[in-house]
Every structure is written in C-alpha cells, then in structure tokens.
Amino acid sequence: MGERSVNLKALAAHLGLTVSTVSRALNNYPDISPATRKRVKQAADQLGYRPNQNARRLSIGTPETVCYLMPRQIGPNAQPFVAQLLAGLGEALNERNWDLLVSQADASVGDLASIERLVKSGRIAGLVISRPLKNDPRVKLMQSLGCPFVVHGRTEKSDDYAWYDVDGEDAFVTAVNHLARLGHRRIGFIGAPLQYQFAQERLDGYMRGLSHNGLAQAPELVQIAEFTDEGGTAAAGLLMDLAVHPTALVCVTDMMALGALEALHARGIMPGKDVSVIGYDGLHFGKHAHPPLTTMAQPQAHAGRRLGDMLLSIIDGADPTKFHELQRAHLVQRSTDGPVTGNAGQINVSEREDSR
Template sequence: MARIKDVAVRAGVSVATVSRVLNANPSVSEETRNRVYAAMTELNYVPNAVARSLRTEATRTLGLIIGDILNPFFAELARAVEDTARKAGYTVVIGNADERAEEQDHYVRTLIEQRVDGLLICPTAEVTPLVEQAAATGDPLVFIDRVLPGMDVPSVRVDGTAAIGELVGHLKRLGHRRVALISGPLRLSTGRERTDAFVKAVAEHGMELRPEYIQSGDFQLASGRALSARLLDLPEPPEVIFGGDNLMTLGALDEIRARGLRIPEDVALASFDDVPWFPHMNPPITAISQPVAELGARAVRVILDRLHGRPAGSVVLPAVLVPRQSCGEGRNVS
C-alpha cells in the first residue's frame, strides 16, 4: 500500500508539502496541489488518517455514488436516500460516476477526504482499487442496486427474476411468441441478472429464443433506439421489444414511432423500470416496477446499522409486474 513519502517522491515534493495539500493549506500553489493529487491517484493512495476518520470521527454525513444522475431511476433513488438520511440526522453528499470506474474512484477518494461517516455505492462493473481498499479496511460501505463479485460487502438490491417470469408468461397468454430483449451491459450485475432471468423464463414457457433477439445495450436512450432499429430490420422482427431499463425503452419507443408503427398492433413494448409518465402515455407502457423508495430507505438503514455496530446483512427486494396496454392487453388471444 502506498505511503505518504511515495506520493512525495512521485510528485517531486517534500512529505511536508503533501501533508499541507491533505490539510488544504492555502500556502500550496494550485500547480503543486494538482501534481500531488495526480500522484495520489496514480498510486491509489488514501491517507491513513482520513481513512480512519470513516470509523472514528463522526461527521453526520453519508456519501452516495450513483451510476447516472440523468436516469430517472437514480434520481428517485437519490431522493429516497436523502429523505431517509435526513430523518436520521444525516446529510447526503452525492457523486455521479457516469458509469465510469475512474469517476467512481474519484468520488470514493473525495468523499473519504471529506470524512463522510459511510459510503453507499452503486458500483461500476470493475472492482476498483479504492473500493477494494475501503472494503478490505472495514470502512462502513454498502452496495446499492448492484453488486461486485468476490467482495464481502452488504448490499441492498432488487431481484426482478420472478417479475420477468411473470412478464414472459403474460406475453405468451396474449399470443406473443417472438419476444426480444434489449439488455443492459452484461458487465453489470443488473444487466446479467435480467438477461439470465429472461432466457430462463422464455425456455420455461416453451417459447423460441433466437440469438438475434437478445441485444446488449448500455442503459442509455440512444442504444435503446439503435438496437430497436436493428431488431425491427430483421427479416422476421420480434412481436415484442422488452427494454432492460426505462431509458432504453424510451429509445425503443422513439424508433417505433419514427417508423410510423403502432403499439401494440405492429410491435408491443415493455420495460424493466417504471417511471411516473408510463401510465399516461398512449398506450400506457407495461413495466416491471422496482421499489425504488424502499431500496433507498433500506440502504440507509443498513449503513446506519454498520455505523452503530449492529448486524448489517444484505437485503433483496422483489420487483413487481405492472401490466398496461402496450403489449395488447385485452386483445383476442389466438
């Protein structure tokens, strides 16, 4: 593990200068300060005193690092975390990792330096050095929404397996046989879990699963539209497009409407993740709803249990299917 003198050597300054940077001494020039921070980043250095502050010097603040602040799911999640923390007397500092490992580690470092009492992280796909170090040193840390393999960290997440199974069964009862999935990134636990659940459900219901009917997106609107175009251009396009999150579903909706196709008569549409405007669209969008408010509230309770030395196990919440009209509900089943 890097030491303060290693940072000094890498930055070409004295140990005293590194110490002044860590203590925000105004006598240090901006150029020197940037050089020291760059060296800390390269060496994955976390000051020992700052790391210890997570366990010993309560500041009544929590850090929350989310995947994408523009995604309505994460906006609602952040609101739930903030509301619950405030009632418990804590302030939440939010960092947007923008689904990038380097941004995630930037916020881990920054929040530790600001002496937050605990960290709630929606992790990127990678086990990054600072997250690994925080977990190894026993700092109060909880994963939210996603998990990382091989890490012994409490997590609070949603399991959509049963709801996806219900959706596939629902589509079969409506007469659909060709169902496509635009999945999230398979490097993320949520992308893998939803894809695995979909493949399993299609097999259990005896429906054909063509390889080209599974397309991997990135949880962004543009990929939802581009992959929907690819699906609709197939010689035998799917009867249903199932978006792996709300933004990719909206991208699919844009592509369907741009082609002048009707929902559900020409192609049906369903979403993993519900949003407040889905019930008000024409037609209303069938969705798998996650208990986002409860997800955020439970995550705060788990991190507070860790801070107060109480048992803090992982929590798994169920998702729920919300049938609406976008898949042909109410039509005659052939």
C-alpha cells in the same frame, strides 16, 4: 462579517461558568445540578448557540456523515431516481442529525482514488454506491479500507456486503411469462452493456423466462445498446428489421422502451397491437407515452430510506452480510402489451384472444 456565531467559550463567559461545565450541562451529564442545567440550556437557546460541528465531530471521533456516490452519466436524460434516493437517505440521516454528502468522482482523479481520499480524510463514516458493475472495484476497495458501505444494486457475487436491490431476473421472467401467455413465441431483448450487473441479471431473467416457456433462444434476438432512448431506438430498429422479427420486446429500462416505441412508429408498427413492448422501472412518465407504456415497476420509493437505515446499522457495528434486501418488481399493464396478432410478418401462430 458580523460577529462569529456564539461558541462555547462565549456562552460559558456569559454564564460565569467554564466551558466544560456548560458542555456537560448541554449534553445531559448526571453530574450537573438540574438548576444550572436548566439555566445553561435557557441561555444557550436564547443566545442561539449551536455547537460547531467540525469541532464536535473531531472530538467525538466520527464525522457523522455519509456519502452518496452519484452515478456518472447525466446529460439530458438525467436520473430521475436520484432525487428520490437522496430524499430517502436524508430522511434516515435526519433522525440522527447526520449529514449527507454527495460526490461524483472527480474525472481528473478517477473513481477509486477519489473514494480512497474521501474515506481516508475522515470525512465520512459510510458510503452508498449506486448501480454497480458486474465486478465492481469500488466494492473491493471499500472492503479493504474497512469503511462501512451499502450498495444500491448488486455485483456478481454479492454475499459479503450489504445491498438493496430489486430482483431484475425475477422481473424479466415475469415479463416473458406474461408475453408467452399472450401467445408470443418470438420475443426480443433490448439490453444494456453487460458490464453492469443489472443488465446481466435482466438478461438472465429473459433467458430463464424463455426456457421456462419452452421458447427457443436466438442470439439475434438480444440486442445490447446504451441505456438511453436513442439506444432503445437503435436496438429496436435492428430487431424489427430482422427477416422474421419478434412480436414482442422486453427492454431493460423504460427509457430504452420509449426509444423502442419510436422505432416501431417509424416503421408503421402499432405498439401493443402489432408488437408488444414491456419496459422496466415504472417511470411515471411512461403513463404519457404513446401508447402508455407497460412496464415492470420497481418499488423504489423506499430504497433510499432502507439503504440509509442499513448503512447506519452497519456503522453501529452490525454485520454487513446480514443485510440483503431483495424487492420484487410488479407488472403494471398499460397499453403496450397485447396478444400476438397474425399479421406480424413472421411465423404465423394461432391467434388467441387473451383476456386482459
């Protein structure tokens, strides 16, 4: 209701000019006299004229929009990082007055088909993919469609597209190193399904950390579960019920680590004292866990911003293979890590009081 917002035609009529003149005046074409340019611009923002973006973009030939593909799994333990990522993306896009679309693949259609529709319908100039699988079909699809995209995370072979990631392998080497230095020799791994590349990477890091410290790899020490707190509880339960249980646990996410803490409490085991636990993510909430969770924190404040800038560069024509940004996670020690103690029901190792 009310009149439709003023369009170019109305503005032109109001000024006694043609639409083409007005358009060029507003877009700073050199063939418009300074006088009329000024007159046009004044009238424009006096009447509150805003160019219709659909029309403009149709004409321009670019949708001036990028899309963020939301990771599926939501539910009660929602993804806390989504908001931050969107904020960063939005910041990058705002500088150009581009729009940010979010899309979760329509369940009835399927991921791939839904992506294909999105790009073929000309709605988006680029796409952000989150948390890729080890061999993610979406990557190949986007490449075959010739549509610019960036990945938050990596796939198994990740040399021919742009990505931003935190080095999960390095992080888990660091975590294992830290635990080994505290005297732990039997370290359990709580992981996520290996179809996710991040899960594989972190497992690799765990393995490398083990051998780097001369520790044996025992298959029973790695437990895979869904990356929820319940998953962590279940996995930790299995590990602690082993004949000789580990004296430390590294967990693929903070959420799983929090779940692991529950399993320890349920068995009367004191995290950080009897058994060490290290998570991954650096979630703010970990500070309030019982006890406060030691974790490998990733610097994800800027992930969205970086991804946005990368994507825009690629849309501008830059070579996607040039953008590989690998950040490092760092250990934030809270209270769930500590030296190994003798009363752990397992091989007795010499107690040592490491300094913290």
